[in-house]
Amino acid sequence: MNIYREPARETWPELCRRAEQDNSSIAETVARIVDRVARGGDAAVRELTLQIDGAAPEALAVGEVEFAAAEAAVSTELKDAIAKAAENIRAFHAAQMPREVRVETAPGVLCVQRPVPIQRVGLYIPGGTAPLFSTVLMLAVPALTAGCPKVILCTPPNKQGSVAPAVLYAAAACGLRRVFKVGGAQAIAAMAYGTESIPKVDKIFGPGNRYVTMAKQLVSGRNTAIDMPAGPSEVMVLADDTARPEFVAADLLSQAEHGRDSQAIAVCSSQALAEAVLAQVEAQAALLARADFVQHSLANSRIVVLADRAAMLDFANTYAAEHLIISLRKAEEAASLITAAGSVFIGNYTPESAGDYASGTNHTLPTCGWTAAYSGVNIDSFMRKMTLQHITREGLAALAPTITTMAEAEGLQAHANAVTVRLSQISAQS
């Protein structure tokens, strides 16, 4: 982890660069898997699961016996934690519920924007050594709060054909019991096209490895929406002399342990602070179990020294971090100047891990600079906003000159006709 002291603006793009991700080498493999599932349905899913995961579950759907076993396997302590986290996530996402907007833009011209839940939603939860049951909460709670009527979840089985108990328990705790034991690109394909067991969905959510990411990108150009583009996780910490080096270091490391390609950037207001943070990073890193991930991601990470507060905030908006921690004097005011970040953590007692698990905010966030245009997962992600309009005969008569003038200027005669045919009628009925 290097320290960059007062870097010139021209060097900022390089300092804000993410590790390159080139998945094009697996594009063909993924396309083959997706097409095979689209054509072959359950049989193709089973063959691929045996081949890739080394498992051959009898039924793809998780049954009651497995849910009961998961319930028995999860500790009371973890059950309580899941319940508390779910409650906070539910409270924050329920408060986001959009309302119907009704405006009479002119007499007799009623325009309505109506939020409607997406009908069929698919959630993907990766498998592996550390099953992300927290992501189950982050996706299932808003989906069900939004009122999506059909929500399913896919997650890969282990070699014994079973799924992590915490994942199953968290799903059931949210009220979601349509869980399928299938992972990777084959799961994304199954949700995009539907199979005999696994229903087709309208939108797919959730993180995954590069096969999952590539498959999501592929189906998003064909027939199924996705939550957002995916990339390695990242954090930026802005720190001045009100920050504690040991807290800053702990936050950088909690990002670094996510994976080998994670990135952590500290922006410090002085060289002394930068050096203190670096010393703390080294001291705390030595005590961590996931040393391999941590060492790799620290190599992608850096500390930047910028004494000027406005420059720090500009640098933060240039980087456009997934997670932005603001440990600055007048931190709220600083936060009000942030235009690009996924989730912002204000003050010395707001670690990223609070938002990752339990405060109520969502941890499914855009990365790689996509925060300049994308929101993190929120209640809107599970809804569509449909417009409706109802115009009376009188309302249409008043609008008619505007419509026909514009339609004729665009050379669209039939558009004008659709108005004039209605107004040339003698009787009126709206």
Next chain:
Amino acid sequence: MNIYREPARETWPELCRRAEQDNSSIAETVARIVDRVARGGDAAVRELTLQIDGAAPEALAVGEVEFAAAEAAVSTELKDAIAKAAENIRAFHAAQMPREVRVETAPGVLCVQRPVPIQRVGLYIPGGTAPLFSTVLMLAVPALTAGCPKVILCTPPNKQGSVAPAVLYAAAACGLRRVFKVGGAQAIAAMAYGTESIPKVDKIFGPGNRYVTMAKQLVSGRNTAIDMPAGPSEVMVLADDTARPEFVAADLLSQAEHGRDSQAIAVCSSQALAEAVLAQVEAQAALLARADFVQHSLANSRIVVLADRAAMLDFANTYAAEHLIISLRKAEEAASLITAAGSVFIGNYTPESAGDYASGTNHTLPTCGWTAAYSGVNIDSFMRKMTLQHITREGLAALAPTITTMAEAEGLQAHANAVTVRLSQISAQS
């Protein structure tokens, strides 16, 4: 245009099928154009504009002289129409402005969802014989209402190197004067990567031909968000005995004149109505100028007879139309059962052309069944929702067991440490 009488449910997917759009043959050409602009900047844009549009504008940016000429060229009648349409669009989109959501999910745990305008927005307006100045209003008005600080517009020049006056006038009337004379895939590339003249943007909006569509799809997987997947325009009309065959026919034809690949579907409650609609379509089509487009798109179009009202609504949700006109008894009640449509037009005096131009709703809508998951362009399209949280030391202490229990169960030790390091401190400062 064929009539399908009481089609069996198994045949619905075929009846709801859109014309196939395969743009893969132009993928390489578009990728070459995009990469050329990304590397070559303005010089590449100029070369491509000369080669593709046959024009060589001196400056890419539209200057004051051209705006003044456009102002002089547009009729007073059209200016009035543009002003009225813009006012209704502004009123409806301003009413959609999201508010900040603030929730204390637990004592000392404040979670905020803050809407922030996207900083840099690019609008694309196609050229051609009928310049779509109405689309300028549909994109520029919400962008500026949302508060996006940097909004630019690209539109192709004609062979004389100039741009349609109505497009320039509409842009200026909205307060948008950063207009660039560049079209096609080269315009999309310029906005995605930036050139010496044309600034890079965070999100690109607007319709276009298949080169534009393919370029938008390409950059959306690289570095720039886009509004939505694009496809040919379409309408569905639901009609029972309260509908007027001549109105239904006029609406079908106003869709059909959009382009050769447009699709219009009528769902009628009786065979007699279906036949009356078909007779009116033939009679009215004979009077239209764009006969080539109309004949082609009517070949993609159909009339379906379904006597059962619930079946009609199911069919509408299966088709998931961009535009859905409901000319049914108790039309509002029917509309409340629609889960997938871009924009809904209720009653006999609400033609699609009202929403296309002037009522206030947006005409940039998802097509090809994407309405199951996407909204049309609305105020949210120009904003991001960023979350923020501010936790006190006491708030963190209360959340700590939940966070650390979950982090440890996911094997993320440093996530737990970020909490414990803060609470092991003796002094407290939040």
